[in-house]
Amino acid sequence: MRAAAVIKTIVDVILPPVCALCGNDVRRDRLCRGCEALLESMAIQPPFCRVCGIPFVSGSSTPHTCALCCIGTPPFIAARSAFVYDACALDAIHAFKYNGRVALARALGAFAAQASPCLCDGRPNVVMPVPLHKARLKERGFNQSLLIAREISRLQKTPLDYANLRRIRPTDQQVRLSAKERPKNVKGAFALERPDMVRGKAVLLVDDVYTTGATIRECAAALNRAGAKVFAVTLARAVKL
Ligand SMILES: [Zn+2]
Ligand SMILES: [Zn+2]
Known part of the structure; x- marks a missing residue:
């Protein structure tokens, strides 16, 4: 032995x-x-929007695009989430994120890896977590999105890059803001240290929860400007049932 x-x-x-x-x-x-x-x-089951991944609670089971994605095309190609953000999924994510139960990263990361959007031409080139500002990182001690991204990178055998996408200014916690205030809070908050590193690459962006999508959209917009194709996965999706 x-x-x-x-x-x-x-x-x-x-x-x-x-x-x-x-x-x-x-x-x-x-x-x-x-x-x-x-x-x-709590896993999200089809039918859901083929772009943003929001589950449809009624209507046609044929894959289609939700009204919001029809009105304004998001800056990502596809976003998916493992769970509906409710009940035990909400408890697990709170235990992981706010109570420091980092051992949950492995199990939750496996669910996120499984839920990741399919790219028709194979795997993404790189997995990137939504970054925390250094002040928030100091306060929490870890970036929950990085722990999940690391697990996805390990399971999908895809390189992880946690340093290129940066949060360049502190923002209020989105959870404390209304849906209307959220896009403004994160506007211009993200930038790439090395935009050339993602040009022409398929990036899988990873976050813990998709609520209004403001954070994912802002990160995806920064990556788009650098010439990346963006896919996104989160642990959970807030859905009003
Ligand atoms: Zn949609
Ligand atoms: Zn148990």
């Missing part, structure tokens, strides 16, 4: 592996079966 395996066995005996969400004992998985099933029950 290799030294690393011996150490892991000793650690598992002293600190038995537990579900990253509820704390129940688990064997191999990072989530217990119960928590996994609960999260799976």
Whole structure:
């Protein structure tokens, strides 16, 4: 047995592996079966908008474009989310983001990787998280979107770039603002350090929650200006059911 395996066995005996969400004992998985099933029950199912990914609660099951995306084409090609932002999915994301349960990144990242939009010509060239401003990063201690992006990058074997896209000024937390105030709050807040690095590339942008889409749109617009094709994935999507 290799030294690393011996150490892991000793650690598992002293600190038995537990579900990253509820704390129940688990064997191999990072989530217990119960928590996994609960999260799976929150997965976004078709039909949804083929551009922004918002699920349609009624009407035709044929893939189509939602009214908002018809009125104004978003600066991304497609956005998708793993869960509806409600119930246990909301609890899991809050535990991960606000209570520092970073061990959830692996399980949640796997769901996000699975939900990632399909590119007709293969994988994206690079995975990029929505950046935090350095002041917010200092306060929280980690960027939740980077932890998810890292997991997607590992699972999809796609390079991760967390340094190029920067938040160049502090912004208010979107969660505290109305839908009308959000685009203004993030307007001009993102820039690329090396725009040449993304020219002609397919970028998978990663964030935790898509509410009005203002943050994703602003990041995507910056990437578009640099000549990138943008796809986006978030853990959850706020949907009024
Ligand atoms: Zn559990
Ligand atoms: Zn749409």
